[in-house]
Amino acid sequence: xxxxxxxxxxxxxxxxxxxxxxxxxxxxxxxxxxxxxxxxxxxxxxxxxxxxxxxxxxxxxxxxxxxxxxxxxxxxxxxxxxxxxxxxxxxxxxxxxxxxxxxxxxxxxxxxxxxxxxxxxxxxxxxxxxxxxxxxxxxxxxxxxxxxxxxxxxxxxxxxxxxxxxxxxxxxxxxxxxxxxxxxxxxxxxxxxxxxxxxxxxxxxxxxxxxxxxx
Numbered sequence: 001x002x003x004x005x006x007x008x009x010x011x012x013x014x015x016x017x018x019x020x021x022x023x024x025x026x027x028x029x030x031x032x033x034x035x036x037x038x039x040x041x042x043x044x045x046x047x048x049x050x051x052x053x054x055x056x057x058x059x060x061x062x063x064x065x066x067x068x069x070x071x072x073x074x075x076x077x078x079x080x081x082x083x084x085x086x087x088x089x090x091x092x093x094x095x096x097x098x099x100x101x102x103x104x105x106x107x108x109x110x111x112x113x114x115x116x117x118x119x120x121x122x123x124x125x126x127x128x129x130x131x132x133x134x135x136x137x138x139x140x141x142x143x144x145x146x147x148x149x150x151x152x153x154x155x156x157x158x159x160x161x162x163x164x165x166x167x168x169x170x171x172x173x174x175x176x177x178x179x180x181x182x183x184x185x186x187x188x189x190x191x192x193x194x195x196x197x198x199x200x201x202x203x204x205x206x207x208x209x210x211x212x213x214x215x
Contacts, residue, residue, distance in 0.1 A: 002169065003063055005035075005138050005159040011066040013040050013053070015074045023068055026138040027052065027088050028159075028168055033188045035166040036135065038068065039083060051080035055166050063163075088137040093196045136194075145176075145200045146186065152176050156201060160185065171201070 011023040025039035037052040059069040070077055084091070144156040154173035161168045170185040186203065193202045 001163055002160050003061075003163055004172065005161055005168075007063055007066070008038070008061065008068065011061065011068045013038070013077070014067055014069050015072055015077050016070070017073050019043075020070070020074050020077050024050070024139075026159075027086065027135055028138065029132075030089075030134045030136045030191075030194060033168040035161060035168065037086060040077065040080070042078060050083035051077065052083060052086045053077060053080050060163060086135070087131050088135045088140065089133065089194075089196055090137055090140040092131055092133075141201075143199065144194075145198070146171070146173050147200055147202050149203075149205055153203075154184065157183065 005026050008023045008026065012019055013021045013023060021040045021042040023038050024041045026035055027037040027039065028035045035055050037054055038058065040051050040053050042049045042051060053070060053072075057071050059071065061068050087095075138159055141156055145152050146154045146156060154175045156171055156173050158172040159168045160170035160172055168188055170187055171191070172183060172185055175182050175184065190203045191201055192204050194200070195202070
């Protein structure tokens with residue numbers, strides 16, 4: 001079945017031996033469009049902590065009750081990789097920007113959600129690491145502009161995922177016409193490239209006939 005990724009926001013994560021935290025973000029691969037990780041905020045600890053939980057470790061969600069069940073114990077979830085050990089493109093670009101301008105090292109320490117400013121120069125920065133160049137943060141991409149070759153057709157609002165395969169099939173956007181704003185869907189197969197610096201998704205030519213309006 002198709003669902004939006006927003007439906008998972010604040011979903012309770014339940015381990016095999018009880019509740020452990022909540023979902024606060026999703027990381028996906030921008031080539032295969034497959035969800036790779038859930039960012040989980042752990043609760044009940046002396047200090048707030050965020051880990052990433054592989055999609056291979058979860059059951060089909062209970063969408064009505066907003067519950068994501070993990071095939072792991074609380075202790076196993078607690079020992080999942082820390083949030084900043086799996087860096088999506090936005091995080092990689094933030095670190096590259098900091099290094100380029102020589103900003104203080106403590107700016108590299110991020111806890112919780114990624115909040116990335118526009119690049120001062122409006123361009124992407126080279127990332128000299130072996131980190132995944134196709135890992136994206138769903139939260140970070142909210143509000144990205146959708147460009148149909150030479151003009152903007154809307155802003156990204158959500159992602160439509162097939163919960164059987166965990167593949168994102170559609171982007172949900174809102175038209176850029178402020179007089180009559182409507183939501184519509186565009187197939188992820190239409191995406192050609194991304195720009196972190198411009199906060200933009202570049203599409204192959206998309207006509208009105210292959211956009212699906214959402215009532």
